[in-house]
Amino acid sequence: MSTIPELTTISTQRVLLQPRKYAKSPGSFILIPLLPQKPQPRTLPNELWIKILGYVFAAYYTQAASSPESFVTQRQNLLLVCRNLRDIALPLFYQHAVFTTSSSLERFTDHLHAADKQWDSIRRIPYSTPGRWVQVLDLSDLRCSLWSDVCHADEILTRLFPLLPFLAHLTLNDTLTLSRRVLTSMCSRDGNERLKSITGLKLVSASVDYDDPFFALLQCCNNLEQLEFTGSGIEPLLIDSPNAITDMSHLPPKPLHLPQLRKLSMVAMHCSPVMFALLHAELPSLTHITITPYDDTTISTSLVPQFIEAHGTKLSSLHLYAPKSWPTMLFQSPTTLLHSCPNLYHLSLENPLPALTIPSTMDTHPLHILSVPRPVSDFLKTLEPLLQKLPNLQLIRSRDVRWLRAGMSSRAVEAGVQGELRQWRQRLARRRVNVVDATWSQPTA
Numbered sequence: 001m002s003t004i005p006e007l008t009t010i011s012t013q014r015v016l017l018q019p020r021k022y023a024k025s026p027g028s029f030i031l032i033p034l035l036p037q038k039p040q041p042r043t044l045p046n047e048l049w050i051k052i053l054g055y056v057f058a059a060y061y062t063q064a065a066s067s068p069e070s071f072v073t074q075r076q077n078l079l080l081v082c083r084n085l086r087d088i089a090l091p092l093f094y095q096h097a098v099f100t101t102s103s104s105l106e107r108f109t110d111h112l113h114a115a116d117k118q119w120d121s122i123r124r125i126p127y128s129t130p131g132r133w134v135q136v137l138d139l140s141d142l143r144c145s146l147w148s149d150v151c152h153a154d155e156i157l158t159r160l161f162p163l164l165p166f167l168a169h170l171t172l173n174d175t176l177t178l179s180r181r182v183l184t185s186m187c188s189r190d191g192n193e194r195l196k197s198i199t200g201l202k203l204v205s206a207s208v209d210y211d212d213p214f215f216a217l218l219q220c221c222n223n224l225e226q227l228e229f230t231g232s233g234i235e236p237l238l239i240d241s242p243n244a245i246t247d248m249s250h251l252p253p254k255p256l257h258l259p260q261l262r263k264l265s266m267v268a269m270h271c272s273p274v275m276f277a278l279l280h281a282e283l284p285s286l287t288h289i290t291i292t293p294y295d296d297t298t299i300s301t302s303l304v305p306q307f308i309e310a311h312g313t314k315l316s317s318l319h320l321y322a323p324k325s326w327p328t329m330l331f332q333s334p335t336t337l338l339h340s341c342p343n344l345y346h347l348s349l350e351n352p353l354p355a356l357t358i359p360s361t362m363d364t365h366p367l368h369i370l371s372v373p374r375p376v377s378d379f380l381k382t383l384e385p386l387l388q389k390l391p392n393l394q395l396i397r398s399r400d401v402r403w404l405r406a407g408m409s410s411r412a413v414e415a416g417v418q419g420e421l422r423q424w425r426q427r428l429a430r431r432r433v434n435v436v437d438a439t440w441s442q443p444t445a
Contacts, residue, residue, distance in 0.1 A: 049088045053078075057092050094133035100141045102149060106156050112163045127190075131163040137170050140200055144175045154178065158185045165191035172200035174230055183213035187220055197226035199265075203272070204232050215274050218256060225260050228290075231269030233325065234299065256281040265290035268323050270302040279307050286311055290319040293333040293350055305334050312340035319371075320350040338365055345369065348399070353379040358389045365390055371397040375420040380427070387431050396428065396435050403443040 056078065079086045079093060099105040112131045119128030126132070144150045158181050161167075172178070178201065186192070198221075203214060218224070256277040262285050269275060269292065289311065294302040308318070318341055320333055333354040334340070337347065342362065348371035358365055367390050372379065375398055387393065401417055413422065422443070425435040436442055 046088055049085070050092070053085075053089050053092050057096065090130070091133045094130040096136045096138070097134050098138040098141075102142065102144070102153055102156065105139075105142065105153070105160075109156050109160045109163075113159065116163060127165045128163075132166050134164050135166055135168045137164065137167060139176065140171045140173050142173065142176065150175070150177060154182055157182050161186045162189045165189065166194055167191065168194055168196045170195065170198050172198075172202070174200065174202045176200075177202050177204055180213050183217055187213065187216050192217075192220040193223055195221045195224060198224065199226060199228040201229040202231075203229050203269070203274075212273050215254070215256075215277060218258065218274065218277075222257055223260050224258055225285075226263040227258075227261060228263075228265035228267075229269075229274075230267045230323075231272065233268040233323070234270060234294070234329065254280075258283060260285055262286060263288045267292050267321060270294040270299050270304060275303055275307070279303055279310055283311060284314070286314050288317040288319075289315055290321055292322050293320045293331055295332045295334070298331055308334060308337065309340045312337075312344075313342060315341050316343060316345040318344055318346070319348040321348070322350050338362075338367070347371070349373075355379075355382045356386060358386055362389065364392075366392050368392050369395045369397065371399055373400045374398060374417055375401070375424045377420060377423075380424060384427070387433070393431075393433055396424070396433055397437070397440065398435070399438050402437045402439060403441065406444045 078089055097108065099108065112128075116128045116131065119125070142153065144153055153176060157176075157178070161182070162185060201214075214229075218227075254273075254277045258278075258281060261283055264278070264283075264286060266275060267290065289308070291304055291307065294304045296302045296305050312318070318337065322330055330351050332352060333350060335354045335357055337354070338344070338356055338358050339362075341347075342365070344365070344367055346369040347367060351373050353372060353376055370383075370393065398421060401421055403421075404413055404418055412418065421435065421437070425443070428435055434442065
């Protein structure tokens with residue numbers, strides 16, 4: 001019977017060969033390794049892996065707009081590397097949730113509900129996973145063309161919002177009209193104090209008092225830093241019949257506490273209970289406003305001039321914007337914008353361009369950047385006398401015009417809007433004011 005040696009590890013440094021028990025000549029022999037022993041690899045702490053994977057996911061988010069499908073695939077492939085990396089990357093995977101179809105949003109909601117049913121408080125975790133990992137919900141590319149799609153998305157969001165207690169940034173689009181039950185679901189969920197921004201929200205409400213779920217939502221979100229919502233605009237028939245437009249002057253001021261709000265956008269809205277409440281709120285951190293100009297001479301109930309007058313002293317950026325619609329309705333902007341906003345750094349105007357004035361009591365105005373839709377000769381005549389009181393003006397941007405590429409004929413360069421833009425550039429260059437196009441670039445030689 002042959003003897004087969006057995007391997008016995010006495011220590012990590014010595015390995016002995018021992019024959020079987022009934023061998024004729026028992027003994028032990030040291031097994032000498034032929035290759036040097038490899039040292040144990042050093043592992044990075046989880047905090048460093050979280051930092052590294054955070055940069056990787058951030059790079060994926062920048063590519064999501066161009067190719068949403070590859071964005072999802074790349075994120076999922078990162079979870080398949082190994083088990084340890086998956087455990088670290090999984091919270092980051094759910095941190096930024098982007099959806100482009102209703103089916104994917106519904107599957108995600110069902111997954112959160114299934115996980116919530118399995119959650120128990122014995123683990124001493126405040127909320128179930130992965131719902132508590134979601135901090136950003138991006139629905140900007142979720143388009144609902146039919147009314148049935150809007151109702152379906154409304155039902156999904158009603159079920160989804162209570163499962164996201166740590167949601168900080170919510171992005172919607174103008175095709176999603178949130179109903180009263182969705183806004184009520186958001187008001188009743190936990191973690192509204194963690195919500196930092198709401199953008200892309202569309203409001204279609206005929207309420208004339210504070211019985212509005214969106215107003216109740218703003219009362220719950222005290223730490224909002226950015227708020228953007230779009231109204232339903234004004235129908236042409238309502239302009240001819242002023243009595244059909246609701247007047248908010250009978251409402252008593254309702255307290256609205258938003259001390260962290262820095263950026264506010266109210267597009268296609270002349271008055272509403274929320275706008276009336278924001279008009280009488282203090283808003284100490286507000287520095288940027290995007291608003292559609294509705295003058296009070298045409299629409300007597302418009303709150304836009306009062307809103308700019310009330311909050312203009314704190315603003316550093318004011319953007320007047322009228323959405324493209326048919327039929328096109330453009331209303332006159334206030335001519336006292338520089339009066340109401342003495343600390344303005346960037347001013348963006350809308351057609352028809354107002355004849356701006358500077359009060360005689362003001363020596364200089366700190367305006368640096370001025371944006372206009374298109375160059376107009378009449379506005380240049382109004383602007384040139386004001387340049388003496390605008391010593392810091394450095395840039396004038398034409399938002400809807402781009403310089404012609406190099407190689408075009410001299411007649412094409414001097415005709416139409418291009419000719420007017422080059423004339424602005426020549427006349428304002430004497431004042432050391434640069435004229436740029438929509439891409440913030442100057443003409444090539």
